[in-house]
Amino acid sequence: MDAIADKTFKTDANSSTSHNYDSPSLLTVIIDTNPVIWEQLEPTLSFKAMLESLTVSINSHLALNNANEVAVIANHYEGAQFLYPCHVSREDEENQQVNFVKTDMYRQFRIIDDSFLSQAFKLFKDDTPPTTQPKNFLSASLSLALAYINKKQSHLKSRILIMNVTPDTHLQYIPIMNSIFAAEKNHIPIDVAQLSPHYNSTFLQQASDATHGVYLQIKTHTALIQYMMTVFFIDLSIRDSVIIPGIKEIDFRAACYVTGDIVDVGFVCSVCLCILSDVSLVGKERRCPVCDVQFDVNVLRKLADRKFAALIGSGANGESGAVKKRKLINGQSNGTGTTATSATASPMPL
């Protein structure tokens, strides 16, 4: 029985690859809906204008192939959630008076557009402006998207498009990296449209680089729809034959876990793999500030400069380690490093 089942599956897979140009694809869009940042962008690009361009692009994706599918996820400041597909209760459906799209639109477009626009509308309708610092749920959005794609991938080629506006701060380093690897492993390209003209996201640059996606910072907001159609909505099957803008230089430098400084040569703990910018950060006790193992004194001596070697030897100064540790607990949000410590700091039994 196994053999029979396997065989049918295999022939299906083969046939879909041989008709490369007709194979249906799934597009998963992650929209950043952080209201604070959108407010700042308002003079050049409103959220509504972005949704309009996105709707046009989604429709064009659906028009390419009858079997093409779309999923839309909102990366909201209260958590990630699906905008489409979405299981709406009947009451909600009846209560909904506003029609977001014309009723005489092509039915397949209408159902999807209406569903995701009304969900997006609901996000903002009953929201009071956030009082606390909004969190970034990009890792949750990516996890949801990847799990959804994983379920669908048996018959669809998939890609992820992130419409990002929020800066990198408050991002959970490890979950994001885990998501990137999962995408890389399952051959899902992550495309990133950075809509904010002021900053680039290092994480998302690395994400698109690792998964062979496109990263593009869009500075001219009036031409958003043109960017969408010419860069992000190019089907996977023809990507190889089209010249797509790429980034010339990517910064792969790492952040020190303790000080948060960006370093190009660092010292890595062989147990917990935390990155330290300087050997002296281990302090007199010679302990890793993250996982608390004690290092071999001889190796440290070899690595360290003379000043610190003397410090280990004489044991005059025990302060530095303690000070750094306190700083670590305060959890300054500074790029890669400090966010990661919160997760790695859990005590590990020997």
Add this chain to the structure above:
Amino acid sequence: MDDSEDEFKSDHEQQSSKGGNSNTRVTSRTRRKAPQAELKGTSGGYAWEDEIQRSWDIVKEDEAGSLAGIVSGLVESRKKRVIKNVTPFQRGIIRNLILVIDLSTVMMEKDLRPNRHALAVENAIQFVTEFFDQNPISQLGIIIMRNGLAQLVSQVSGSPQEHIDALKSIKKLEPKGDPSLQNALEMARGLLLHVASHCTREILIVFGSLLSIDPGNIHKTIDSLIEERIRVQVIGLSAQVSICKEICKKTNFGDETAYKVILNEGHFKDLLMEAVVPLPVNKVNKSFTLVKMGFPHRVSEETPSFCSCHSKLTYGGYICPSCKSKICSLPTICPCCNIMLILSTHLARSYHHLIPLKNYIEVAREDITGEDRGVCYSCQSMFGTGSRYACEDCSKEFCIDCDVFVHETLHNCPGCENT
């Protein structure tokens, strides 16, 4: 002891460490009578007394005459849900492993299909891919045991492609002669000699034979392995061999689980994949240190320039932060200044070994309330009759597909990330 070939362990525990269906085969090969209780098959009787299971007998229609329920049950049972040990351990993340593959005449046996040799090489290729996927900053070397000699087929390096090419080349090589454990261990020991103390030193042997032709005293080799803190794991393809057990036990500080014998093709692969996960750091084997590493940045150039690793003209690459030479691929050791060059993302790839994700708990049927609409939290598909699994921390419910995906590939709980 010059030849360890006729030293089969004949006590109880050897047999009990192996389960079910392979027992019959093992005893016939070792020509030794095993206690009767050990030969019982899965159903409690002798393996050969088990009723033949015909696949079409399992499928039965339910009251409504539908097959949907039973089919979904069958599909679900086939999806393997691995329950992992989720206690965080300190593990030796920077590994140096020598893979030793038996290429003696016994590898021509066809008890594993198509034969032991082809399957072992095929699995080894997958092992190499998976190994570097999960341990990006580790090194691997490959040795074969053939004709009483140990032969180095792939130098210790961090490049998976070189190893895979080497394995593909030995695919065509015909297994010949007898294996020599001692020769292989000595060669592996030589390869691991220079390895820095903060890295692990491991040997993984795929051993098909029941004998070993050794030039000298293998016990001396074992002693030197212990001295150099090299840990040996053996995967046996036929029966348990006493000398292998002794090697594993002695080099793993008395832990006998390092020696395993396969039951069938699937189990062979599972055992190899288990070896991908880095070993917990043993109390005796502790040596923690800081390692100096460089994080290069990538450049792309208008005009090609020479790379320092292959001396070829390339457009762009990575620039070593300490000596500014250009390198093609990462992770690697800078050919000019000998510093380890990696991407910080490579380090992140090993984190899930250190902080494993908690297992989900299956939700009992009784706990499922009627009003529950029953949608998997991550993939939005209806549960229907399928079972559901809940996360302990965020109590969100997931379907089996998502459970497997989350624990094997993603290593993030989508529910917990969302709070």
